[in-house]
Amino acid sequence: MNAPAPHETLTLSAPAKLNLMLRILGRRADGYHELQTVFQLLDYGDTLTFTATDGDTVDLDCPGVDVAPQHNLIYRAAQLIKHTCDNKTLGARISVKKILPAGGGVGGGSSDAATTLLGLNALWRCGLDIDTLAELGRQLGADVPVFVRGHSAFAEGVGECLTPVSIAPHWYLVVVPDCHVSTGKLFSDPRLTRDSAAITLAALRDRRLDTLWLDEYSGNDFQPLVENLYPEVRRARQWLTQHGQAFLTGTGACVFAGFESETAAQKVLAERPTGLRGFVAEGVDISPTYRQLAKFAASVQTD
Numbered sequence: 037m038n039a040p041a042p043h044e045t046l047t048l049s050a051p052a053k054l055n056l057m058l059r060i061l062g063r064r065a066d067g068y069h070e071l072q073t074v075f076q077l078l079d080y081g082d083t084l085t086f087t088a089t090d091g092d093t094v095d096l097d098c099p100g101v102d103v104a105p106q107h108n109l110i111y112r113a114a115q116l117i118k119h120t121c122d123n124k125t126l127g128a129r130i131s132v133k134k135i136l137p138a139g140g141g142v143g144g145g146s147s148d149a150a151t152t153l154l155g156l157n158a159l160w161r162c163g164l165d166i167d168t169l170a171e172l173g174r175q176l177g178a179d180v181p182v183f184v185r186g187h188s189a190f191a192e193g194v195g196e197c198l199t200p201v202s203i204a205p206h207w208y209l210v211v212v213p214d215c216h217v218s219t220g221k222l223f224s225d226p227r228l229t230r231d232s233a234a235i236t237l238a239a240l241r242d243r244r245l246d247t248l249w250l251d252e253y254s255g256n257d258f259q260p261l262v263e264n265l266y267p268e269v270r271r272a273r274q275w276l277t278q279h280g281q282a283f284l285t286g287t288g289a290c291v292f293a294g295f296e297s298e299t300a301a302q303k304v305l306a307e308r309p310t311g312l313r314g315f316v317a318e319g320v321d322i323s324p325t326y327r328q329l330a331k332f333a334a335s336v337q338t339d
């Protein structure tokens with residue numbers, strides 16, 4: 037590949053995820069939790085545009101995220117890859133169209149970070165392989181590696197041991213209660229149950245992964261505690277339950293239900309109570325980011 041042309045631009049998606057099931061098995065000595073979860077990627081998310089600049093700086097325009105720019109996971113991911121590649125000559129301008137709710141359990145910040153690692157690796161021609169990028173992602177957060185690898189997956193360990201899985205296409209209605217759940221606070225709550233029995237991927241595969249949420253293995257160990265602390269979440273799930281089995285994703289606040297078609301999901305979305313936000317998205321095995329990266333790689337190789 038050539039060196040980037042000045043002002044070369046790359047636009048990439050940062051898709052959301054749902055945790056179709058989530059079990060907490062125990063707490064490690066370092067405070068992190070062993071868990072098992074199925075990550076379903078969605079064809080819906082934020083959009084990041086990266087522009088190569090001559091200077092050494094990373095400039096971020098990310099409206100709608102209420103953290104200082106230097107704490108934004110996009111900025112932290114950019115600094116991490118810059119440092120790893122010892123890149124002192126190239127900079128970037130990154131502008132973000134944010135549609136995923138922060139603190140919603142759909143992994144918006146983590147996905148933005150992963151897309152930044154993938155995007156700058158391509159734009160700056162760093163040449164890092166996916167295992168290295170996934171390890172950089174792990175340093176930024178437990179949910180980042182699955183977005184770097186870009187495949188729906190069964191996750192174990194603290195969330196970083198990933199086995200790709202194929203989940204038949206489905207549509208999901210995701211409801212966004214008007215509250216922000218702190219992941220760290222929930223993991224440290226003494227009332228959290230941490231003693232679920234481990235299951236095997238073989239057992240999950242014997243069930244049909246695409247209808248996991250209807251299965252005995254479905255459910256999310258955070259749900260009782262989150263609904264206790266945030267009545268908005270309980271109300272949202274109770275409403276959605278009238279239209280299908282509804283579950284919490286991650287540590288919330290979002291709850292979701294699966295549908296056979298987009299039309300069916302949109303119909304329920306249209307009937308939501310006033311003031312409740314939501315969106316409909318298709319579940320995908322492979323992240324849309326990978327399609328976009330392949331197109332970019334093909335275009336720079338033919339330059």
Ligand SMILES: C[C@](O)(CO)[C@H](O)COP(=O)(O)OP(=O)(O)OC[C@H]1O[C@@H](n2ccc(N)nc2=O)[C@H](O)[C@@H]1O
Pocket residue numbers: 055067068069070071073141146176177178179180193194195219220223224286287
């Ligand atoms: C709940 C999930 O969203 C499920 O996908 C993830 O496990 C959370 O992933 P995340 O938001 O990327 O979490 P991180 O940013 O790595 O960690 C936030 C805080 O959650 C706690 N944490 C996180 C993951 C984990 N397996 N055990 C933990 O105890 C830690 O106290 C950590 O300080």
Ligand SMILES: Nc1ncnc2c1ncn2[C@@H]1O[C@H](COP(=O)(O)OP(=O)(O)OP(=O)(O)O)[C@@H](O)[C@H]1O
Pocket residue numbers: 098101102103107108109110137138139140141142143144145146147148149179219286287288289
């Ligand atoms: N680019 C970003 N987008 C959203 N939040 C960010 C970003 N950078 C940092 N943050 C911080 O990270 C917190 C969690 O963001 P995120 O959107 O990943 O939550 P989440 O969907 O609950 O994630 P998870 O499911 O991984 O727990 C936010 O409350 C915010 O303070």
